Amino acid sequence: MTNLAATGGVPGPGRIGRVVIGDLLKRAARRFPDRVAVTDGARQATFTELERDANRFANYLAARGMKPGEKIATICNNSVEFVKALFGIHRAGLVWVPVNTMLPPADMDYILDHAEVRFALIDDNLHAQPERRAALQTRGIDLIAVDLVGLAGAAGLKSFGDLLQGRSEIEPDVDIDDRDLAMIIYTSGTTSRPKGAMHCHLAVVMAVMSNCIEMQLSRDDGITGQFPLFHCAGHVLLLSYLSVGGRMALMRGFDPVACMEAIVRDRLTVFVGLSLMYQAILDHPRRKEFDLSGLRCCIYTMAPMGRPLLERAMADLCPNFVLSSGQTEMYPATTMSRPEVQLERFGNYWGESLIVNETAIMDDNGNLLPRGEIGELVHRGPNVMMGYYKDPKATEQARKFGWHHTGDLALIDGNGEVLFLDRKKDMIKSGGENVASVRIEETLLAHPSVQNAAVVGLPHPQWGEAVSAFVKLKPGAAASEAEIAEHCRKSLGGFQMPKLVRIVEEMPMTATGKLRKVELRQAYADYFAQERA
The missing domain is CATH 3.40.50.12780 (ANL, N-terminal domain)
Known part of the structure; x- marks a missing residue:
């Protein structure tokens, strides 16, 4: 001093x-x-x-x-x-x-x-x-x-x-002060109750500056605003576009016609949405009524887009597509793909780390791994949360070895892009919402006829992942899959509702009595693809 x-x-x-x-x-x-x-x-x-x-x-x-x-x-x-x-x-x-x-x-x-x-x-x-x-x-x-x-x-x-x-x-x-607590955004975790991710002013402003640079925003840009502002993604996009003098067309939910009308009416240059939103626009019977040629970039998020849909969208809507990814604990975004490589790599590629944070792969002992090796995806940077509100134990776990731990298993390939492989924590990302499987399982187990329950996310062509429930009934008990679904509907939000309820004779278990959800994911991996066909 x-x-x-x-x-x-x-x-x-x-x-x-x-x-x-x-x-x-x-x-x-x-x-x-x-x-x-x-x-x-x-x-x-x-x-x-x-x-x-x-x-x-x-x-x-x-x-x-x-x-x-x-x-x-x-x-x-x-x-x-x-x-x-x-x-x-x-x-x-x-x-x-x-x-x-x-x-x-x-x-x-x-x-x-x-x-x-x-x-x-x-x-x-x-x-x-x-x-x-x-x-x-x-x-x-x-x-x-x-x-x-x-x-x-x-x-x-x-x-x-x-x-x-x-x-x-x-x-x-x-x-x-820039380190003062600015917000507590609750995100569904692997426990039955939401956890409050705390962010200071500096974290949010740094994320905004990063987005402005990475998205090459200007005062002439306008973006669709169907993502809710109560989500970190909607909030940071609003701040990013307004910071440069751009604009956002606010919407309460997604409607393909309303989106197309806004693009034309408000001269929007960027569309951001989930894969299912792009599908809905392309398939809509009124699609050709709207001149969407003003779009200079399309962002998709939450989950990668299949090749047929991406190729169609690039030909019909805009040649420049990018995938952006992040999480509430790391004020978004953390990774983004480049438009010029969209048709070169398919699968769960999340793109490169953004300038606001470092991204690495770590083993269970805190060692950073070289490219090509599988471990946990970790980040550090000014956009990392201050911690979980009133939960020092969870905060300590999330910050081990001086990095923020995402709970995602991934690798960084030879091109420097993150390839997501699986989740260490049982989180389902469905239609842009984080759904804790434990919460659904607790609801299922509250049914008087259910002995055991397992909830997983299965690949879905529209929702990214579909909440899917597998239950084993108690000996001598009777219940239909429809009855169990109705039981869930009484206490779960719409985005938490299972899109599949399947009664099974036996659950896959380890020798120590733990559920092997990976076997359910593998056995039913093509369920929704076959259903659509």
Whole structure:
């Protein structure tokens, strides 16, 4: 400190040199005040409007007595109001806790309790769901509503838009450090309950800068926004495009016609989606009505795309396709493939490491392995999470040997590309959602006729992986596969529901009595391909 002072320096950057999420919008608004930043169907919002209302919401939160570091949840699907609220939360120095709106009320309640949330923003149509509303009332959460369908007033909720009226448009004076906790995003793990990945402002901003460079973004770019903003992927894409003066066309869920309309209407240059979304657009009877030639790049994520579909999409939509991959614990993306090699390598190739993080393969003893050898995929860089909230043991396990452990088995080939092989932890990635097999197994075992259960992800041409359940019934018990599926439907979210329920006579077991799920995966690997045929 003395030596620094002697050179005329200061001990910390303070506001002059800080790195925080809220400043991304502020700088963009100063550069591009009148440019459209987000659209929501026919609605538009400029950078100035977002900046003004973000400050208004931040000032409202401060007036409510919320202090920097306190938690605020959002239970929202994509909307202009959600974007404004997000930046207001970041601007106020609060800790954002997004809730996946597709989770069942019990998981929502767990997240709110675990994160100690006392204040939340919710879409009025989600609040209207009886089970969700009852859970929120029981917990006593202080709510304000995004009035999407006009139900807020009747429910006695204060409207987000009304609360902004009369608030100051000047940014609140809040000291925020780049290592301050900015968000806790809960991700389904291999345990029965979600784990909260903690990220600081620096991690998110560094991920944004990396994406801007790797995707070669410019102020002329616009991207489809069907990915939910409560996911890290949707959030970081929004920040990345707005940072350079680009735009996002917000959507609540995926509809192929709505996507094509937005590409044309909003002059979008980038489409990002799952393989099944590309398939739906290409197969849609109205496809030829829309001129999609403005697309300069198409990004697919979560799972590789089969060669026939990729070749068709490159010929019909855009010649430049890239696969991007990451995870909530490593603010995305971590790897990306190059468009010029798309037709050279097929299978689970995830591409090269991005500039924001290092990527390596490690054995169980912490030794880094050379190219071509199989081990666990590990990363390190400024985009790694601070840890799991209230779970020091899981944090320690995830950070062994000074690297973040993904739980994925992979190798790095001679071209420097990651080839995913299998998962060390039983996580299923289906339709863009992480599904913990343990959670489904617990539900299955709660059925009075089920003795044993195993849940695996099977290859699926649309969903990447399909949640597939195998059960063994208790001696003398009777139940049909349809009855077991209906039992699951009562307590699981839609994306957690098994797409296959199969009653088996015996489960494959090891000599020590552990399930051998690999045998189920191998035996049924072609099930959904045969079903489609």
